[in-house]
Amino acid sequence: MPAAAGPTSMNAASIEGWVRMSGSVVVGLDVGGTSTRATALALDGRRLGSGRAGGGNPTSHGAERAAGELLAALREALADVDPARVRGGTIGLAGAGRLLADPAGRDAFDRAWRDAGLRCPYAVHGDALVAYASGTASPDGTVLIAGTGAIAARVRELRLDRVADGHGWLLGDAGSGFWLGREAVRRLLADLDRGHAPGRLATGVLTELLGSAEVAARPRDTVDALVQAVTRRPPVELARLAPLVVAAAVDGEPVAGGLIDEAAAHLAESAARIRPAGDASPIVLGGGLLTGDTPLAAAVRAQVGRQWPDAPLHSAGDGAAAAAWLAALDLPEVTDPVATHRRLVPVPPA
Numbered sequence: 001m002p003a004a005a006g007p008t009s010m011n012a013a014s015i016e017g018w019v020r021m022s023g024s025v026v027v028g029l030d031v032g033g034t035s036t037r038a039t040a041l042a043l044d045g046r047r048l049g050s051g052r053a054g055g056g057n058p059t060s061h062g063a064e065r066a067a068g069e070l071l072a073a074l075r076e077a078l079a080d081v082d083p084a085r086v087r088g089g090t091i092g093l094a095g096a097g098r099l100l101a102d103p104a105g106r107d108a109f110d111r112a113w114r115d116a117g118l119r120c121p122y123a124v125h126g127d128a129l130v131a132y133a134s135g136t137a138s139p140d141g142t143v144l145i146a147g148t149g150a151i152a153a154r155v156r157e158l159r160l161d162r163v164a165d166g167h168g169w170l171l172g173d174a175g176s177g178f179w180l181g182r183e184a185v186r187r188l189l190a191d192l193d194r195g196h197a198p199g200r201l202a203t204g205v206l207t208e209l210l211g212s213a214e215v216a217a218r219p220r221d222t223v224d225a226l227v228q229a230v231t232r233r234p235p236v237e238l239a240r241l242a243p244l245v246v247a248a249a250v251d252g253e254p255v256a257g258g259l260i261d262e263a264a265a266h267l268a269e270s271a272a273r274i275r276p277a278g279d280a281s282p283i284v285l286g287g288g289l290l291t292g293d294t295p296l297a298a299a300v301r302a303q304v305g306r307q308w309p310d311a312p313l314h315s316a317g318d319g320a321a322a323a324a325w326l327a328a329l330d331l332p333e334v335t336d337p338v339a340t341h342r343r344l345v346p347v348p349p350a
Contacts, residue, residue, distance in 0.1 A: 023042075026325075026328045027074070027088075028041070028321060028322065028324030029091045030092050030130060030320040030323055032055060032056070033055045034054075035055060036055065036069045037050070037052050038050065038053075038074050038076070040077045043328060043333065043334065044343065045344055048080065051072070051073040051078075052073055053070070054072075056070045063105035068112070071112040074118070084117075087120050088120050088123075089323075089324075090130075092129070093125070093127055094127045096125055100124055126153075126160055128145060128151055128153040128163070129326075131143050131145055131286035132284045134322035134347070135286070136312070136314050136347070137345075138282045141282035142275045143155060144270070145290070146289040147288045148177045148239040149176045150165055151166030152164040158329070164270045164274045169235050169236050175296075177239035179266070180260075180263055181245070184241050184259065187201070187202065188202040195219060201245060201253050202255070204247075208241060249296075263299075265303065283304055285315055317345065317346055317347050318345060321344055325344045
């Protein structure tokens with residue numbers, strides 16, 4: 001991140017603006033089901049503190065527990081910051097609409113905010129918008145996310161406009177980590193029904209679910225054991241099999257490679273529901289399956305590149321910093337959102 005300009009290179013008016021920029025602080029939080037991350041940033045780009053706590057999603061953990069994790073992350077981020085300097089904040093959260101519609105949940109988050117010493121206002125935005133803002137400062141574009149679940153969203157004027165999928169494991173999330181895990185098990189069950197010996201991916205799935213790659217003399221016994229192993233656990237846990245699919249695809253295993261291609265097609269189709277053909281606005285890819293060096297990320301980039309060849313393609317980056325930038329946009333001294341984004345949000349390579 002470039003260093004902030006010093007007052008020796010500025011005229012009097014610029015010096016006054018620089019003093020305001022270096023004195024004002026914004027706070028951003030990226031709240032997920034497994035972790036909560038907070039950051040405190042000066043408007044000149046200095047990172048003043050960061051904090052991390054457990055999962056803070058009220059849908060997953062309940063409002064009171066989620067608010068406790070929010071408070072823990074905030075206190076850590078503000079350990080060396082006077083809360084009175086904080087001018088605004090943003091919380092990025094999956095299911096933000098549900099929180100805003102629940103008075104008890106919003107009250108719990110309000111208390112956590114006050115208990116951290118903060119008296120400034122804060123906004124709550126969906127995690128898809130925060131992921132988008134972590135990849136680009138453009139006010140209009142599309143974000144496509146694949147992790148445990150999958151969702152595509154159209155952004156207009158830095159607000160979520162239209163959303164596709166994100167329907168959960170039972171009804172959607174096509175191309176997600178859950179989808180890959182479920183399909184890997186389904187392929188294995190089909191092979192066992194046919195009496196086929198398990199391949200590399202199937203062997204890994206057997207070992208992960210049953211502790212052994214051995215198939216019973218009567219294959220139906222292994223089928224029954226697999227079904228029981230899956231149905232005894234929460235369905236979303238199938239997402240933990242996704243890394244097996246990714247690793248097998250890297251090694252050229254044909255079943256895994258086919259699943260990766262299908263997942264990429266599903267994800268691109270979700271984006272196409274909300275994004276017109278020929279659209280040249282940016283596309284941001286988010287979620288663990290699309291931001292790392294994975295076969296699915298490569299396949300989605302290729303698919304998206306064919307469908308929207310003129311669209312800049314970005315990877316999602318620091319969600320907490322992006323949330324802080326969204327908070328900064330409401331401050332009167334922020335007159336150049338793009339320059340402020342460059343200072344506050346470390347954007348990863350495209």
